[in-house]
Amino acid sequence: MRTAEVAGVGEFCGQEVLLKGWVYNIRSSGKILFILVRDGTGTIQCIVEKASAGGELFDAASGLQQESSIEIRGTVSEDSRAPGGYELQVTGLDVIQIAEDYPITPKEHGMNFLMDHRHLWLRSSRQHAILKIRAGLIRFIREFFDNRGFICVDTPIFTPSACEGTTTLFETDYFGDKAYLTQSGQLYNEANAAAFRKVYCFGPTFRAEKSKTRRHLIEFWMVEPEVAFAELDDIIQLGEDFIVEIVGRSLESYRDLLTDVLERDLAPLERVQPPFPRISYNDAADILKKRETGFVHGGDFGGTDETVLSEGYDRPFFVHRFPAAIKAFYMQPDPEDESLTLSVDLLAPEGYGEIIGGGQRIHDLELLKRRVGEHGLPEKAFEWYLDLRRYGTFPHSGFGLGLERTLAYICGIKHIRETIPYPRLLNRLSP
RNA sequence: GUGGGCGUAGCUCAGGUGGUAGAGCCCUGGAUUGUUGUUCCAGUUGUCACGGGUUCGAAUCCCGUCGUCCACCCCA
Numbered sequence: 001m002r003t004a005e006v007a008g009v010g011e012f013c014g015q016e017v018l019l020k021g022w023v024y025n026i027r028s029s030g031k032i033l034f035i036l037v038r039d040g041t042g043t044i045q046c047i048v049e050k051a052s053a054g055g056e057l058f059d060a061a062s063g064l065q066q067e068s069s070i071e072i073r074g075t076v077s078e079d080s081r082a083p084g085g086y087e088l089q090v091t092g093l094d095v096i097q098i099a100e101d102y103p104i105t106p107k108e109h110g111m112n113f114l115m116d117h118r119h120l121w122l123r124s125s126r127q128h129a130i131l132k133i134r135a136g137l138i139r140f141i142r143e144f145f146d147n148r149g150f151i152c153v154d155t156p157i158f159t160p161s162a163c164e165g166t167t168t169l170f171e172t173d174y175f176g177d178k179a180y181l182t183q184s185g186q187l188y189n190e191a192n193a194a195a196f197r198k199v200y201c202f203g204p205t206f207r208a209e210k211s212k213t214r215r216h217l218i219e220f221w222m223v224e225p226e227v228a229f230a231e232l233d234d235i236i237q238l239g240e241d242f243i244v245e246i247v248g249r250s251l252e253s254y255r256d257l258l259t260d261v262l263e264r265d266l267a268p269l270e271r272v273q274p275p276f277p278r279i280s281y282n283d284a285a286d287i288l289k290k291r292e293t294g295f296v297h298g299g300d301f302g303g304t305d306e307t308v309l310s311e312g313y314d315r316p317f318f319v320h321r322f323p324a325a326i327k328a329f330y331m332q333p334d335p336e337d338e339s340l341t342l343s344v345d346l347l348a349p350e351g352y353g354e355i356i357g358g359g360q361r362i363h364d365l366e367l368l369k370r371r372v373g374e375h376g377l378p379e380k381a382f383e384w385y386l387d388l389r390r391y392g393t394f395p396h397s398g399f400g401l402g403l404e405r406t407l408a409y410i411c412g413i414k415h416i417r418e419t420i421p422y423p424r425l426l427n428r429l430s431p
Numbered sequence: 432g433u434g435g436g437c438g439u440a441g442c443u444c445a446g447g448u449g450g451u452a453g454a455g456c457c458c459u460g461g462a463u464u465g466u467u468g469u470u471c472c473a474g475u476u477g478u479c480a481c482g483g484g485u486u487c488g489a490a491u492c493c494c495g496u497c498g499u500c501c502a503c504c505c506c507a
Contacts, residue, residue: 402507
């Protein structure tokens with residue numbers, strides 16, 4: 001007998017197959033049992049009729065409980081009454097284990113309870129859908145860069161110094177020395193860009209920010225491209241092409257999961273078409289001033305500021321040329337106004353906010369040295385970084401995209417904690 | 432970290448103004464040939480978060496502690 005997976009069960013129509021999986025739900029209606037079996041690739045309704053299956057099989061099947069592990073044999077048939085279109089007329093059942101008192105029932109649960117049972121919660125259809133789309137999104141991201149001649153060059157997770165503020169760094173003991181978990185691969189990316197021209201890194205990053213919001217994770221994944229000889233406009237264009245492609249491919253590949261399981265309204269995603277609006281920080285500030293959001297010119301945007309700005313657009317939009325005072329030390333000054341930087345953020349609509357941050361980097365050695373000093377950073381730790389400006393310096397730009405925020409946006413889910421298998425939050429390190 | 436809400440059965444919750452607790456789900460038994468989070472009948476389940484106070488008496492009122500959820504600051 002053929003062993004099949006639920007995802008490809010349609011190919012075995014009319015044949016008897018063996019499925020291995022778990023009981024997702026079980027219903028009975030007198031002399032007929034409906035067992036919903038999931039095997040990780042999908043779910044299928046399995047039918048046990050007392051008359052045709054016999055008492056022994058029927059009794060064994062009635063004793064199943066949610067999440068019991070089983071090997072089940074039966075004949076595949078197409079039936080419009082079955083969810084998914086196919087069902088299994090059961091001819092045999094081997095129980096691996098009866099799962100007793102599975103904590104997550106098909107009824108309502110509180111968030112804390114679900115988070116405590118995250119290791120089990122992943123089996124439910126909604127979490128399964130989100131993480132399946134996550135896997136696809138990671139693939140689309142890699143393929144976007146790989147297909148354009150970018151080289152994936154990994155950057156270290158243990159780092160000797162900070163690239164932004166040290167208050168948000170996780171400090172660890174490194175054989176008696178201090179090491180920090182990476183916040184960004186960017187500084188290394190710049191070295192890699194000098195070697196490979198177009199590079200990206202993609203991995204976990206860590207920020208010890210004491211903020212608990214629906215948009216923050218302590219540990220999250222970020223993809224960061226860096227391009228030699230690219231200037232601000234080039235990197236904005238790259239960001240636009242990138243978002244259009246990864247949103248488009250997600251929509252194309254996961255339309256059913258998005259609508260049926262996650263109940264995502266696809267219209268806003270369908271509108272993710274070029275060109276994206278590009279507004280300057282100063283123009284954005286003028287808009288906010290008229291709306292009295294409490295925004296102070298020169299400061300960063302708050303949550304309501306981002307919402308107000310996004311109301312003006314039907315798709316993601318870029319805000320560029322932020323004040324130097326609120327950006328990292330390596331940002332290239334705007335030649336037309338030295339108080340501004342050649343920086344850019346991409347804000348997603350529907351309240352999802354910033355998903356991309358980036359810009360053009362300083363390539364002048366003296367200016368960069370000065371900025372390191374102004375930001376109170378130890379020049380010694382940055383010697384290797386300054387070397388990039390000593391030996392064949394070059395204009396270059398890049399950005400970082402937060403994987404989980406982007407996934408939350410694509411899936412239309414409110415809280416970022418559902419977008420990563422095991423979220424690390426301010427008050428949660430387990431499971 | 433700041434502000435607000437909530438901690439009662441394994442889960443989700445109800446318990447005006449104080450009198451030692453209840454409903455649904457889950458589970459067990461029974462009924463129904465096609466269910467779609469099946470429905471119906473019967474049954475089992477408690478340190479009312481913890482500590483202190485007021486009171487004849489506290490799940491209920493007061494104080495504190497802890498946990499949790501939501502919002503804000505910050506960032507991707």
